Amino acid sequence: MPFIPHTETDVKQMLASIGVNDIEDLFDEIPAELRIGSLDKVPPGLNEMEMSRLMHERASGPQPLCFIGAGAYEHHIPAAIWEIVTRGEFYSAYTPYQAEASQGTLQLIYEYQTMMVHLTGMEASNASLYDGASGLAEAVLMAVRANRKSKSKRILMPAAVNPTYRSVVQTIVENQGVTLELIDYQLDAGCIDVASLPAEPGDVAALVIPQPNFFGVLEEVNALTDWAHAHGMLVIAVVNPTSLALLTPPGEWGELGADVVCGEGQPLGVPLAGGGPYFGFMCCNLKHVRQMPGRIVGRTVDADGKPGFTLTLQAREQHIRRSKATSNICTNQGLVVAAATIYMTLLGAQGLNKVANSSHQNTQKLAAQLNAIEGVTMAFSSPTFHEFVIKLEGVTAADVLNTLMADGVLGGFNLSVDYPVLGEAILVCATETKTAADITAYRDALSRVMSKLKGGAA
Amino acid sequence: MSNEMNSNLTSHQDGVIFEKSHRGRTNDCQSPRESSTSSVIPISLLRESPPMLPEVSEMQAVRHFTRLSQKNFSIDTHFYPLGSCTMKYNPRACNTLAMLPGFLNYHPLAPVETGQGFMSCMYELQEILKEVTGMKEVSLTPMAGAQGEFAGMAMIRAYHDARGDTARCEVICPDAAHGTNPATAVMCGYKVKEIPTKADGDIDIEALKEVVGPQTAGIMLTNPSTVGVFERRITEIAKIVHDAGGLLYYDGANLNAILGKVRPGDMGFDVIHMNLHKTFSTPHGGGGPGAGPVGVSERLIPFLPVPMVGYDGEQYRWLTKKDCPQSIGQLSAFAGNGGVLMRAYIYARLLGSEGMPRIAEYSVLNANYMMAELQKKGFDLAFPSRRATHEFIVTLKRQAKTLDVSAMDFAKRLLDYGYHAPTTYFPLLVPECFLIEPTETEDKDTLDGFIDAMAKIQAEAETQADMVKAAPYTLPSRRLDDVRAARELDIVWKSSEQAS
DSSP states (O other), rough: TTTTOOHHHHHHHHHHHTSSSSSGGGGGSSSSGGGGGOTTOOOOOOOOHHHHHHHHHHHOOOEEEEOOOTTTOOOOHHHHHHHHHHHHHTTTTOOSSSSGGHHHHHHHHHHHHHHHHHHHHHHHHOOOOOOHHHHHHHHHHHHHHOOOOOOOEEEEEESSOOOHHHHHHHHHHHGGGGGEEEEEETTSSSSSSGGGOOOOOOOOOEEEEESTTTTTOOOOOOHHHHHHHTOOEEEEEEOGGGGGGGGGOOOGTTTTOOOOEEETTTTTOOGGGGGOOEEEEEEGGGGGGGOOOOOOEEEEEBBBBBEEEEOOOOGHHOOOGGGGOOOOOOOHHHHHHHHHHHHHHHHHHHHHHHHHHHHHHHHHHHHHHHHTTTTEEEOOOOOSSEEEEEESSSHHHHHHHEEEEEETTOEEOOOOOTTTTGGGGGEEOOOTTOOOHHHHHHHHHHHHHHHHHHHOOO | HHHHEEEEHGGGGEEEGGGGGTTTTOOGGSSSSOOOOOOOOGGGBBBBSSOOOOOOHHHHHHHHHHHHTTTOOOOTTTTTOOOOOOOOOOOOOHHHHHHHHHHHHTTTTTTTGGGGHHHHHHHHHHHHHHHHTSEEEOOOOSHHHHHHHHHHHHHHHHHHHHTTTTTTEEEEEEETTTHHHHHHHHTTTOOOEOOOOOOTTTTTTHHHHHSSSSTTEEEEEEESSSTTSSTTTTTHHHHHHHHTTTTEEEEEEEEGGGGBBBOOOTTTOEEEEOTTTTTTTTOOTTOOOOOOOOOOOGGGGGGGOEEEEOOOOOOOEEEEEOOTSSSOOSSSSSSSSHHHHHHHHHHHHHHHHHHHHHHHHHHHHHHHHHHHHHHTTTOOSSSSSOOOOSOEEEEEEHHHHOOOOOHHHHHHHHHHTTTTOOEEEETTTTTTTEOOOTTTTTTTHHHHHHHHHHHHHHHHHHHOOOHHTTTSSSSSSSSSSSHHHHSSSSOSSHHHHOOO
């Protein structure tokens, strides 16, 4: 039987020990009228060879050149990472409830926490949350709890935060009375105009600051942080971890730094995989650590005085606090965090800086080349990290992307749906995985598409 | 003696990765080539000094993390009878096939035309889960059981709100419920009403009748319950709650025990979440990632979280808020933990319709066998009059009282015998409790070995209680000081210079 080791003899001996005649007798407490027959709509079982054949077929198909980012980024993943992560000792272990039997997972998370703290410039990190979007929702709830000066449940949310993130935050926080108020971006610069922020914003719990924002554009994080703090708000930074090898860490934004830092961890060694599993990271300063949701690992000593690791500050969590917990979350994304920890270890600060810089350079090159195509312009004037927005004239973004796809190029993310004010606009990303030839291939393809579509229209 | 020698010999290898780091050591092979550093980014937005990350060679990294892995108990290395967690074997094919490049390289926002193979697997998984749970529709998107619970309760709330039935402010939970249940109810803006469990393990229906009313939004139940027995009067409970206008939430933690035997949809539940990392054998990964799909009855279909996968007979596509305007919305940046869902799909296809009921049969056989044998060895059962489901509870209250050896001491000593401990001190209502779940993938010899170890520890507790209370002895760490961990918080490594 697949994955069941019992022989007939085993079953007989076990039934005799229990004192029943048949396995079915073990289900005699279930009311008979609730019992079902066969599961007709589930197909019969396959063996490993048949399943392998089926899955290879489904995983085959064209592998287009991908310039889509918009929250999930293609980066090179060193070979060692998933070789180690999928070792059974990591892969098939559970939450480290028995710390003495889970020192590997616990020490790894402690090392992860240390790396994230250095990357973000904060003092504390949790062991991760589900993903960047739900992590931002948890950050919003945390900021409402942590802001002792404010009784407000109002959150200022820039319109240039990933629209899906905004929507996820809305889903998760609305039942607790938290409200999100949008802050607009400048249509020419693509980021918030600090000078236009209200002088009297009223009682607000926190300001969310994306860096870079959804358009890839860099925000004036220092001025924004100082403005929020001057009005009694906490600052929630939502950042790209790769960019932090290059950009000011949120802990150093403005005079006082951000208060809660979160973001999507996928760029750190995690494959695109159709959208998950990824992980959300979250950092804060020590004064707020008791308001942070999720697992936290601490170093302590054992009975012999030898250093060891254990889950700590569990009094925040649902299995102790039940209805008074900081969140209902009861796992982290352990295995994916293991991948990120090994990724940061293999690359180090220098390697991560090369990834960030190379992505930034490729993006600048691609932007310059696309900008030269007739009918294509840059939407925003402000500097960007590794994404930028192009505006199209005389064609629709949907048509352009569809035609590019036929040419084997995934040209980016169509912004026209979420941001109709931008007209026909596409968000484009080029990471370090793109060669000069890839960039030229995109330029040539877009050039062909533009003349074809515009020619057709004329 | 040999342990001490080991620890002396290996101590220099056991530090944190930062202690192995030396400035200037790089892995150029894993990094991109040097590119121009000219940049349009203003200096005020640039980092002044590089982050402190390890500087080690590839081999150092591989050796460090491989050695760390060896300090874990795992299903692949140890029997892991952690109750309520369903630590069954994770077939390797599920991992290998889910990691085919065509799946790994699929960008979540790529046009669906380029991901039909991936989407077909997700669609078929939805269909399989509908059939095995008896629910009318399934959304795969919640990223863990707790997020599935959130989705479920948010749907219940959306349902009442859509009917203008806004006075319902309470959710009922049994006292034995997982901590996530009350925490979730609060996240959805509800007050929690607890009801007691009776001595026979069933819910106290009289207590339920007292708290249920026009203020009841719903009840959150696990069946089989967290005390390891089947809730026999479930149909009656469903009627009481439905008659009061409330809905029934099913926590799928224990679905393994009833797969292919009885379905939550047939019991009268309106919404359920499934823990695919339990019943459908996706890896627990040291605490995640999981997957917590939700299934619903007819009346909650409009509120399911998006995206879901739709199929028109020709093409698979994502169903979004446009298709489902009453949806509670999106819970993740994309479509949930696709890679985890893929492993569950592969597992489900390997089992097939004939394999599903076998899961229930043999997990229940293993649990009842262990329960019978442990009772014969003199251990006390929390619910001796009941059948075990896929798990059961031993209470060590007598040992704690007479020998001063607690469930925690038994747990730590089991580690020395090479067994991961069962779940301890949950559910909270049974004192000194061991919640034991062997799963169907363990053979009889392994179960017998565990039972022998329990008997030996009992004998040790009777003659050398102090020895048992100081266990473990043979693991990478002796018993750890949790109080100190919380009091002298050390959650980030600092070099000796930084620390001073």
